[in-house]
Amino acid sequence: MARKMLIKALPAGWDVEITQAGNGVEALAAYRAGKAEVMFLDLTMPELDGYGVLETLQAEGLNSFVIVVSADIQPLARERVKQLGALAFVKKPVDPAQIEAILREYGIAL
DSSP states (O other), rough: HHHHHHHHHSSSOOOOOOHHHHHHHHHHHHHHHOOSSSSEEEESSSSSSSHHHHHHHTTTTTOEEEEEEEEEHHHHHHHHHHHHHHHHEEHHHHHHSHHHHHHHHTTOOO
């Protein structure tokens, strides 16, 4: 349900192929398959949580625009994901205008 809501919040004219992952292991596999130039990442996932995904991306020197989307809005969570390389932190439920502003800020073509 959360993924469907996020997809609906993406800019309408954004011409992208959307790949979904049900857990952190699947997210890393999609990234390694070249399907995650921009990754929207939840912190709470089975098998490997969002922090684990960010740690793996950082350790392997992998490169992706990562935007964390989470209901956990504690300052420590925000600080930790930024230290692990996330570009932005968006609280659930997502605001489409905020998503678009972040994408534009980082020069991601819409």
